[in-house]
Amino acid sequence: MLKSILTVGGWTMASRVLGFLRDMLIAASLGAGPVADAFFIALKLPNLFRRLFGEGAFNAAFVPAFAATLTTEGAAQARFLAERMSTLMTLWLSLLTVLGMVFMPQVLTVLAPGFTDDPLRFGLAVEMTRITFPYLLLICLTALISGVLNGLDRFGAAAGAPVLFNLLSMAALWILSPIVPTPGHALAWGVTISGAAQLLLVWIAAARAGMPLRIVSLPRITPEVRLVLRRMVPGLVGAGVTQLNLAVDVVIASLLPAGAVSYLYYADRIGQLPLGVIGAAVGTAMLPLLVKQLRSGRPLSAHRTMNRALELSLALSLPAAAAQAVLAWPIISALFVRGAFGELEAAATSVALVAYALGLPAFVLVKAFVPGFFARGDTATPVKISLVIVVLNLAMNLILTRYLAHVGIALATGIAAWVNVIALAVFLRRRGHWRPDRRLRRRVPRLLMATLAMAVVLLAMRALLPDPVGSTMRLAFLAAYVVVGLGVYFGLAHAIGGLHLGEIRRRR
Template identity: 70%
Template sequence: MLRSVMTVGGWTMASRVLGLAREMLIAAVLGAGPVADAFFVALKLPNLFRRLFGEGAFNAAFVPAFAGTLAVEGPKVAHTLAERMAAIMTLWLSGLVAIGMVFMPQIMVVLAPGFSADPAKFQLAVELTRITFPYLVLICLTALVSGVLNGLGKFGAAAAAPVFFNILSMASLFLLSPYVATPGHALAWGVTASGVVQLAIVLWAVRRAGMPLRLVHVPRFPPEVRQVLKRMVPGLIGAGVTQLNLTIDIVISSLLPAGAVSYLYFADRVGQLPLGVIGAAVGTALLPLLSRQVRAGEALAAHRSVNRAMEISLALTLPAAGAQLVAAAPIIEALYMRGAFGPEAAAATAAALAAYALGLPAYVLVKVLLTGFFARGDTATPVKVGLLAVGLNLALNLVLTTWLAHVGVALATALSAWFNMLALAVLLARRGQLTLDRRLRRAVPRLLLATLAMAGALLALEQVLFPAPGGMRLAALAVLVGVGMAVYFGAAHLLGGLDVRELARTFRRRRRPT
């Protein structure tokens, strides 16, 4: 599983690094003004549906069903299931997009009610969202085909496709801006174009894997399809709790002073870097593996898989959270503070990043724990926990923003993530489906000590390197990151929380031709 995690994680890291370059470019060009606020809301809506209908609920219901069918009934039956689900998803999402395009002003009143006070900003958000909304169909179909590839044990193409989202977004900002009303319009068109490219890549890959898919034909609803749909409906909430919480963040932040949406967006993008690389990679690799083990009755193997997934997640997430917490200001200054993005915006964004960082380990562990439910066909329990977490997030938002403004939004999201993670862990443990083994119990306190050592080193080094001149900020951040990684991995190895030699052996195996 570690090799699969690193395959997905490597491509996801490339995508996230390009994503940071894209965000740096957007910050320099748009700053944290009304065009940026409108574009980020326009991007949020299709991404929310993508993570609910695509990567979230759909993968939670479809990947275990496809992997189990493939293992027990063979490729032909699994192929039929995939094509039938593709037809249903194409029809359903196309209808949803058509309705959304017509009623976008009404949707925007709900999604960003604060924009109504500024008619020009509200109309711009409606225009940009109408441009980006077809991305929903394209990227959800990409998620479906990626699920097939993951079920076949092919992780590379599906993980590589999002790289083109960032490439085309940056290209559109350079090439289209002179020909459209605002740079926000150029970015919106780049988003939709990237959906076409990503879908084409995974369709090509699944054809090469010997399972070409037709996306458009007459939908059929045999029992196996109805079972996937039945599991998918409650999973819309259970798998998408983080995204629903972030949507609440948008609604609340739209009511705050101008720029709040942008501060939270930029902070979230930095915070999402380890979440996307680690959480998505572990969840993607674990779900089909755990589904096969549960289907085959291999309880001990399933137990080991979950524990190792939690160990990998914490080993990589704890230092990321610690670094974001103690070095939020240098990170934001180095990445974003240039052009239209000034010191005031950098300080506001850094405060939000530190608050988001508090919840980072919980965000990633939720990805792991959800697979324990989804692999067993239980999407209802995460719904109940998810509803409580969403309610808690909303309540905390209303309380914390009174004193902390946009930072309260980020802190509410972090606290509700910890509630979500702990509730899922307790429920799995009560069922006998989660037991922390000796190796994990031994590793966690040692990883925490290594994280504390790293945090101390970063705080000391910050005093030397920052504030840095504009041209040197990225170099200073690179030194900070390099020293932090060296201290953490060295301390974790010496304390016995992480075997660095095992990681090195895994990387060497991945480089060997197969």
Template identity: 65%
Template sequence: MLRNVLTVGGWTMASRILGFARDVLIASRLGAGPVADAFFVALKLPNLFRRLFGEGAFNAAFIPAFAGTLAAEGRLAALALANHLAALMTLWLSLIVVVGWILMPQLIFVLAPGFADEPLRYGLTVEMTRITFPYLLFICLAALVSGVLNGLNRFGAAAAAPVLFNLMSMATLIGLTPFVATPGHALAWGVMLSGIVQLGLVWWAARDAGMAIGLVGIPRLTPAVRAVLRRMGPGIFGAGVTQLNLAIDVIIASTLPAGAVSFLYYADRVAQLPLGVIGAAMGTALLPLLARQLRMGQPLAAHRSQNRALELSLLLTLPSAVALALLAEPIIMALFQRGAFSADAASATSAALVAYAFGMPFFVLVKVFAPGFFARGDTSAPVKIGLVAVALNLALNLSLSPFLAHVGIALSTAIAAAVNAGLLAVVLMRRRQLVFDARLRHRVPRMLAAVAVMGLVLAAGRALLWPAEPGLRLAVLALLCLAGGVAYILSVSVFGALRLSELRAMLRRR
């Protein structure tokens, strides 16, 4: 599992680094004004649908079914299942795109009601979202083909595809801006085109693996297809609760003064680096592994896999969360404060990042706990828990945003994630499907001690070296990160939270 996690995590890290470069470019060209707010909402709507219907609900239902069919019935049966679902998905997603394009003014009114009183932001958002919306079709099909690759234990191409999103966005921002109305319009075209390119990459990889998916055909509702669809419905809430919470954030943020949507976007992008690398990698690698182990009657192996995923997630996420909270201002100032992105915008974004950092371990734990349900075919329990989290997030947003503005929105999301992760864990433990083994119980307190040491090092380093001159900010930030990283690695080794010999052995193991 670790090798697959590292494959996904490595490509995700490359994508996040390119994403930082893209966001730095966006911040310098768009800043945090009306055009930026409009583009971020235009990006949010197709991404919301993608994560709910593509990566979220669909993968939660499809990957266990595909992996189980592959293990029990062979490649031909698994390919038939994928082809039937691809044809069905192409049909209904095309209908959604057409209807969404026609009803876009009404959709934007629902997603960003605060924009309705500002004709400039509202009009720009409608125009840009109409450009980005077809991305939904291409990227959801790419998610299906990626699920096939993951079920085949091939993770490289699917994990590499988001790199193309960032490359296309930067290319169009630089190359198309002189020929369209605003830089935001250029970015919108980059989003749409990137969906086509990503679909092409994963389809080629699947064909190379002997699974050439037919994306166009007559949909057939076979029993296996119906089983996937039945699990998909509740999975929309179970796997997509985080995305629903983020959509609520946008709705509330649109009612705040201009810039709030942008502050949350930039803060979330920074938080997504460890969240995406660790959480996405864990969830992507763990789900097909658990599905295969349970289908083959290996519950003890599934138990060990779940514990090792928890251990590795906490080992990487806890220091990331503490580092982001302590270095929020240096990170935002070093990365974004230039061009149209002002010092006030940097300060507002830093405050939101601190709130998101609090919730980061819980976001990742949701990714680790959810496969424990989905691999067993249970999507109803995550639905109920997800609805609780959504309701809590909405209530907290309405309560905190009048006093804390956009920071209250970020904090509400973090608290809802904590409740979501906690309830998922409680249900799994009551079913005896999650039992913390001796190794995990031994190592978690030692991880916390190592994180405390790292936090002291970072706090002392920041007090000595920050604030820094604009030309030295990146260098100082890199030095602080290096010092914190070295302190953590030494501490986990000294305290016994990780043995480097074990890590080397796992990396060598096939």
């Protein structure tokens, strides 16, 4: 599992680094004004549906079914299942895409009601979202084929596909900006083009793995397909609740003064680096492995797999969260202060980053706990928990934004994530599906000690060093913080037994 996590995490790291370069270009070109707010809404809407239909409910139901069919019935039956599901997904999402493009003004009236009082932002958001909405269909099919590749224990192409998103977005910004109304329109076209490129990449990878998928003319609702669809129902509700949380954040942010959507976007992008590299990698690698271990009657192996995943999640997310909280201003100022993005925008964004950082370990742990339910075919329990979480998130949003503006949205999201983690852990423990072993109980306090020591060192550096001037010096200082922080944390964690670097080196 660790080798698979490192494969997914490595590609995700490459994608996130390119994503930072892309966001730096966006910040310099768009800043945090009306065009930026409109583009971020245009990007968020298809991504919301992608997480709902592509990576959320569908993968939760499909990947265990595909892995189980592959293990028990062979590659031919697994391919048969994948082709039927891809055809159903194509038909359904094509209809949704067309309806969304036709009724986009009405959709955005619900999703971003604060934009309706600003004709400029609302008009731009409608135009750009119509451009990006076909990305929904393309990226959901990409997610399906990625699930096939993950079930085959081939993680590279699926994890590397998002690299194309960032590369093509930057290329579109550079090439198309002179010939379209705004740089936001250029970025919107880049989103859709990248969806087609990602789909082509994973399809070729699946074909090379001996699983070339095709669209069948009349999909049959076989028992296997019916099982996936039946398991999707609670998964859709659960994923829908999660995405409703995100939608609530957008709705409330749209009601705040101009720039709030952009501040939250830039701060969230920083948080997405460890979340994508650690959380997504752990969840992606765990699910097919847990399915195979449980199907082959090895429950103790499944327990060990979950404990090692939790251990790795905490070992990497705790220092990442502490570093983001302590270095919020150096990070934001080094990456984004240039062009249309000034120090006032950086100050508002850095405070939001501190709030997001408080919830970062929880976001990662959710990714590690949820496969424990999905691998057993239980998509209902996470749904019930999520229903409580969405109510909690909404209530805290309404309360905290009154006093903290956009920062209250980020803080409410983090608190809700911690409640989610606690509930997932309690249910798994009560059912005997997870219990923390001696190694996990011994290492977690040591990881916390190493994290605290790193935070103290970074705070001391910030107090002693002068504030850098200019983009180059800011980046140099940030690099110094990163190098020192990594050295202190991993050196101390290794010395006191929080983690052993040799284990990671042996499994690369």
